[in-house]
Amino acid sequence: MTPHRLTDLAYSGRHGLISHKGEGGELDYFAYVPRSISAASSLLVTVHGIDRKALQHAMRFAPWAEQRNFIVLAPHFNKARMPRYQKTLPGPSGESPLDALDLTLDHFLRATGIRPAIKNLFGYSGGAQFAQRYVLRGRLSWDKLVLAAPGWFTMPNPDLTFPYGLGASTAAAACPPELDRLMATPTLVLVGSQDTHRDSSLNREQQIDAVQGLTRLERAGRWTEAMRAEAARRGVRSLIELKTLPGAGHDFEDNMKSHDLGKVVCDWLDE
Amino acid sequence: MFPNDALAHAISTAHRSFATRTADLALAARLDRSKTPEAGDLCLATVTKVGHHKHIELVSGRRAPLAVGDTLLLVYGNRYATDQFEAVVPQASGPCHLAAAGGIAAQVLSRHTATRPPTDIVPAGILCDANGVALNLRRWAWPGVASSTSKGVRQHLVLVVGSGMNAGKTTACANLVRTLKSCGLRTAALKLTGTGSGGDLWRYLDAGAFQAMDFGNVGLASTAGMDLRELEAAVGRLCAAVSPEADIVVGELADGVLQRETRHLLQSASLRERAGSLIFAAGDPLSGAAGVQLLGEWGLEVAAVSGLMCASPLAVREFRAFMSTPVIFAEEEDPHSIAARILAPAQVLIARRQAS
Numbered sequence: 212m213t214p215h216r217l218t219d220l221a222y223s224g225r226h227g228l229i230s231h232k233g234e235g236g237e238l239d240y241f242a243y244v245p246r247s248i249s250a251a252s253s254l255l256v257t258v259h260g261i262d263r264k265a266l267q268h269a270m271r272f273a274p275w276a277e278q279r280n281f282i283v284l285a286p287h288f289n290k291a292r293m294p295r296y297q298k299t300l301p302g303p304s305g306e307s308p309l310d311a312l313d314l315t316l317d318h319f320l321r322a323t324g325i326r327p328a329i330k331n332l333f334g335y336s337g338g339a340q341f342a343q344r345y346v347l348r349g350r351l352s353w354d355k356l357v358l359a360a361p362g363w364f365t366m367p368n369p370d371l372t373f374p375y376g377l378g379a380s381t382a383a384a385a386c387p388p389e390l391d392r393l394m395a396t397p398t399l400v401l402v403g404s405q406d407t408h409r410d411s412s413l414n415r416e417q418q419i420d421a422v423q424g425l426t427r428l429e430r431a432g433r434w435t436e437a438m439r440a441e442a443a444r445r446g447v448r449s450l451i452e453l454k455t456l457p458g459a460g461h462d463f464e465d466n467m468k469s470h471d472l473g474k475v476v477c478d479w480l481d482e
Numbered sequence: 483m484f485p486n487d488a489l490a491h492a493i494s495t496a497h498r499s500f501a502t503r504t505a506d507l508a509l510a511a512r513l514d515r516s517k518t519p520e521a522g523d524l525c526l527a528t529v530t531k532v533g534h535h536k537h538i539e540l541v542s543g544r545r546a547p548l549a550v551g552d553t554l555l556l557v558y559g560n561r562y563a564t565d566q567f568e569a570v571v572p573q574a575s576g577p578c579h580l581a582a583a584g585g586i587a588a589q590v591l592s593r594h595t596a597t598r599p600p601t602d603i604v605p606a607g608i609l610c611d612a613n614g615v616a617l618n619l620r621r622w623a624w625p626g627v628a629s630s631t632s633k634g635v636r637q638h639l640v641l642v643v644g645s646g647m648n649a650g651k652t653t654a655c656a657n658l659v660r661t662l663k664s665c666g667l668r669t670a671a672l673k674l675t676g677t678g679s680g681g682d683l684w685r686y687l688d689a690g691a692f693q694a695m696d697f698g699n700v701g702l703a704s705t706a707g708m709d710l711r712e713l714e715a716a717v718g719r720l721c722a723a724v725s726p727e728a729d730i731v732v733g734e735l736a737d738g739v740l741q742r743e744t745r746h747l748l749q750s751a752s753l754r755e756r757a758g759s760l761i762f763a764a765g766d767p768l769s770g771a772a773g774v775q776l777l778g779e780w781g782l783e784v785a786a787v788s789g790l791m792c793a794s795p796l797a798v799r800e801f802r803a804f805m806s807t808p809v810i811f812a813e814e815e816d817p818h819s820i821a822a823r824i825l826a827p828a829q830v831l832i833a834r835r836q837a838s
Contacts, residue, residue, distance in 0.1 A: 228638045228758065230825035232808075239822035243635070266821050267666030270729045274633035287818045464666065 228269065231322070236306070237314040238293075241269035243283040244323070245276045253281045253329035253354075255480070256316065260336030260360075260463065261297065261412060263290060268335070271467045275477045282325060286315045288341075297337040298374045299344040300382050308341065309349045309386065316351070331480050333357040335463050336412070340364070344374060346396055347388035356393075357476050359401040360427055360461055362412070363419045364434040367441045375418060394442060397450045399479045402431040403459025403466060410461075427461065452479070489513055492526055492606070496553040497546050499585020500539040501678030501703050504622040507555075512614060513607035519558040521571050522619040522703050524609040525587055527554050527580075531602040534566070534593075535583045543680050545583070548601060556580070556587040556603070557619060559703030561677050562737060565647045567600060568592040570707065577604045584679030586703060623701025624723045637670070637724060639731045639756055640785075640824060643748065644763035645773050646738035650789030651763040652682045656689035657788070657811045658732045658761070658824070664817035668692035670728035674717050675705040675743055676736030686732075693725050705736070710746045718752055733757075739773060749780060759824055761810075763789030767800040774807050785824045786810040 229242040245252070255276070257268040265287035272283040288296040288308060295301075296308040320326065332353040334342030339361035346356055347365060358364075367390055368376040373383040377390055407426040409415060423430040435453040442449035459470035466472040493507055502524055513526060529552045537545040538554055548554075561569040561581040569581035569588035579600035581588035590600045609617040640658060644651040655671055662669045671686035673696035686694040697705055700719045708716075724731055735744045739762075747753045762777065762784045764770030770791050774784045784807050791797045792812040801809060808823045 227636060228825055230822045232819065232822040239818055241822070241825070262666070263818065264666035265818055266662075266825075270635075270667060273635040277634040287822070289816055289819070291816075 228273070229323070230266075231318065233315070235314070235318075236311060237318040238286040238288060238311050239265070240284060240286045240315050240319060241266045242285065242319060242323075243269050243273040243276050244325075245280055245282065247277070247280045248282065248325070249280070250326070250328070251280070252325075252327060253331060253480075254284060254325070254327035255281050255331050255333055256284045256286070256312075258286065258332070258334040258338030258341050259288070260338050263288060264463070267464065271464070272473065275473045279477050279481060281331075281480075282327060284316065284319055286312060297340040297344075298382075299341060299348055300374075307385075309345060312345065313350055329354045331355045331357070333359065333476060334361070335359045336362060336461065343393070344388070346393045347377075347390065348383060348386045352392065353396055355480055356396045356398040357401060357479070358398060359472065359476070360403060360406055360463075360466075361431070362427060363414050363423055363430055366422060366434065367437050371422070375422070390441070394438070394445075394447065394450065398452070399476070400431050400435050400451065400453045401472070401475060402428050402453075402455055403461060403470065404428065404455045404457050405460045408461065412461075428455070454479075486511060492553060493555065493609075496526055496555040497538050497548075498541050498555040499557070500541055500543070500680040501557045501559070501582075501585035501698060502555050502619075503541045503680075504619060504698055504701075505617060506622065507609075507617075509611045509621075510609045510617060511612040512610040514610050514614065514616070515575055515607040517575060517608045517610075517616055518573065519571050519575055519587075519605075519608060520616065520618065521559050521708075522701065523558045524617045524619070525556055525558060525575070525605045525607065526609065527556055527587055527603040527605040528552070529554065529580075529601060530577070530604050533579075533601040534598040535580050535601045537583055538580070538585060539583050539680050543684055548580075553606075554580070554585070554603065556585045556605075557678065557703040559586045559588060559678060560706040561586055561588055561590075561704060562706035562741065563647055563677065564737070565594050566597050567594075569600075575605050575607060577602060579603060582677045582679060582704075584677065584681075586677055618701075619698065619703055620701040624699050624719065633726070637728060637731050638758035638825065639721065639733055640759050640761060641753070641757040642732065642734045642761045642763060643739050643744060643773075643777075644737075644789055645765050645769035647736075648790070649738070649763045649765040649769070650792070651734050651736075652685050653790075654761055654763045654788040654811065655682075655732050655734045656685045659686055659689040659691045661817045661820050662730055662732070663690040665821050667729040668727060670694070670724045670731045672696065672720055672724070672731060672733040674720060674733045674735050675713070675747070676734075677704040677706065678702075682734065691732075692728050695720060695723060699723060705743055708743065710743070713743055714747065714750050714752050717747060718756070721756055739776060748777070748782060754782070759785040761785060761824060762787050762807075764791045764801070765789060766791055767797050767804075770801050770807075771805050774805060786820075788812075
């Protein structure tokens with residue numbers, strides 16, 4: 212029987228929902244290709260939070276993909292395989308989430324034949340943590356980065372060990388964080404004005420509370436300020452922008468549906 | 483003819499069956515004994531002998547026990563059920579049978595040897611409006627103005643077919659609904675063909691379906707024996723009736739893939755164009771292998787096999803020894819892994835469509 216492999220296919224103007232069951236180093240992934248796909252279509256890679264709802268990410272960005280002509284790729288970091296993907300730390304078998312994303316993107320692009328001129332990275336909550344740390348440590352560069360509602364950040368501070376800061380750590384020895392890469396990437400930090408609950412999904416370590424603040428809203432502000440201060444210290448223009456979503460809490464679904472998360476992201480990416 | 487107050491009393495005291503759920507009974511003004519029944523016509527009938535069906539499913543879903551002398555509000559329709567009855571709309575409004583517990587009045591032609599004779603009923607007549615026009619479910623069919631898109635995004639249809647009756651199609655649908663809900667999606671579930679009954683719709687809803695509908699929502703009591711073009715159109719209308727708020731659709735075709743209507747729909751351009759991926763529910767390993775093979779010959783790639791076969795680890799092992807098609811719901815698996823398996827072949831289907 213013919214196995215169901217996306218690699219069997221060459222992209223020829225098809226559109227809609229695509230999925231792939233990872234069989235090698237790549238992750239399971241979901242993608243949405245808009246009707247109006249063209250050589251000018253950009254790619255948005257969207258990374259889920261610790262609820263790991265990758266398919267939901269693909270579906271919620273799909274209407275925006277149709278409207279703004281971009282391709283959505285939503286990788287799924289399986290909990291058993293990648294339990295610490297947010298920190299970009301290896302899984303039990305030593306697999307790196309950074310490499311896994313590279314392989315996933317490579318698989319998708321080879322399988323579909325799509326060659327996007329622009330690649331943007333979006334992460335929500337735990338996915339935003341991953342996205343920030345990918346840009347610090349990963350191989351690929353991104354045209355724009357959106358960090359939406361991360362629980363905490365890697366601070367631009369070499370005195371704190373990774374992932375708290377940029378200091379040397381055995382966990383990140385193979386590819387240490389490079390702040391220059393992040394500072395050179397236009398970045399939008401998004402957080403809900405009501406994302407202020409210290410719930411069980413929020414990292415409440417004393418060190419993070421003390422350095423970054425008590426809530427996601429406060430932490431987004433402090434990290435942005437720290438990054439801007441670092442840019443000023445270096446004498447370069449800060450490429451980081453902070454926006455709050457009025458009335459928004461921490462629920463991705465609710466924020467996409469009721470608080471313009473999709474619109475704000477797409478407007479900023481289109482600027 | 484019944485006086486109106488007597489008719490109103492008869493209707494209000496009758497067991498109203500699930501299959502009549504869409505009808506507006508306030509329009510009932512007469513009871514006509516002389517009309518020739520048509521599929522979808524509503525009738526009042528009295529139970530004269532309780533047979534295979536000892537209960538009737540009410541609009542609420544409650545299964546009411548039947549007794550001789552009970553009055554039932556039913557709908558005429560055909561039945562095709564290999565494990566139960568073959569039945570057709572009778573050519574006259576005389577005594578016939580309760581052919582399905584959902585409320586189908588029909589003349590039984592044959593039955594499975596393990597099935598008892600059907601429950602006998604005597605229709606009192608067909609319900610008509612004040613103008614003498616029969617009340618037929620077509621009158622309350624969903625008008626069909628929406629389209630199967632949500633905010634410009636076409637809703638992916640996961641089509642579930644099987645090797646036959648009781649092969650586990652509805653269980654597979656319910657599992658798919660539950661899986662997709664776990665992935666954060668709002669799933670609409672459709673029973674695209676079959677015989678009017680609430681059982682499958684309740685299963686879909688209990689699994690977490692955002693919306694559950696069947697052919698009754700487009701004015702049909704059952705789909706067996708229908709004109710095939712009309713059936714295609716009805717399936718299209720049902721798909722189009724899905725709420726734009728739903729993210730994805732799971733659709734079930736009744737009976738086995740060799741059954742007349744199921745076979746036709748699977749080979750129809752309209753459903754092939756609409757379906758995004760295909761799941762095959764198999765009763766056993768051999769039917770699973772044969773089903774995948776047959777559908778392949780029809781140009782349809784099966785994304786995954788499920789069904790009753792999955793209840794047996796040995797049966798699953800037999801299947802896997804010969805077939806590379808993934809098996810789902812046989813073991814615990816991450817919902818996203820299942821979703822990744824079942825949605826992928828959408829592209830295979832589209833590629834084949836474009837190649838043909």
